[in-house]
Amino acid sequence: MPLATCPRCKKMFEKIRSIVCPKCQDEENTDYDRIRGVLDAQPNLNAEQVSVEADVDVQCVMRMIDEGLISNVEMKDAVKCGRCGAPAISRSKKLCQACLEKLNAKVIKTQAQIKLQDKKDVQVGERVHARKMFEEKRR
Numbered sequence: 277m278p279l280a281t282c283p284r285c286k287k288m289f290e291k292i293r294s295i296v297c298p299k300c301q302d303e304e305n306t307d308y309d310r311i312r313g314v315l316d317a318q319p320n321l322n323a324e325q326v327s328v329e330a331d332v333d334v335q336c337v338m339r340m341i342d343e344g345l346i347s348n349v350e351m352k353d354a355v356k357c358g359r360c361g362a363p364a365i366s367r368s369k370k371l372c373q374a375c376l377e378k379l380n381a382k383v384i385k386t387q388a389q390i391k392l393q394d395k396k397d398v399q400v401g402e403r404v405h406a407r408k409m410f411e412e413k414r415r
C-alpha cells in the first residue's frame with residue numbers, strides 16, 4: 277500500500293482511498309460538506325472565493341478539485357466568455373466582467389440614443405407642424 281503524507285496533519289499514512297489520513301477524514305468530510313453547500317448556493321465562485329465563503333483552507337478546496345470531489349468550481353470547468361475567451365462570471369450569460377460591463381454600457385448608450393432620436397423626431401415634427409400652420413395661414 278502506498279504511503280502518503282496527510283495534507284491536513286502532515287503525517288504519513290497508508291493511502292487506501294482518501295487523500296487524508298483516517299484521523300483527519302471526519303474534518304475533511306465536514307469541510308467537504310461546507311464547500312458543497314457554498315457551491316450549491318453559488319456555483320460560479322472560484323476556489324479562493326469558495327474557501328472564504330465556506331471558511332475552509334484554500335488548499336483544501338484545491339485538493340478537492342484535484343480529487344474530482346467538486347467539479348463546479350470555476351477553475352475546474354471554466355465557462356469562457358463568448359466574446360473574448362476570458363473566464364466568464366456568469367454561467368448563463370457566458371460573459372466575463374469586462375465584456376458584461378461593455379455590453380451594459382452599449383445597451384445604456386443605445387437606449388440613450390433611441391431616446392435622443394425620439395426627442396429629435398418630436399422636435400422635427402413640431403417644426404414641420406408649425407411650418408404647415410404658417411403656410412396655411414399665408415394661403
Ligand SMILES: [Zn+2]
Binds near residue numbers: 282285287298299
Ligand atoms: Zn491527517
Ligand SMILES: [Zn+2]
Binds near residue numbers: 361362371374375376
Ligand atoms: Zn469577455
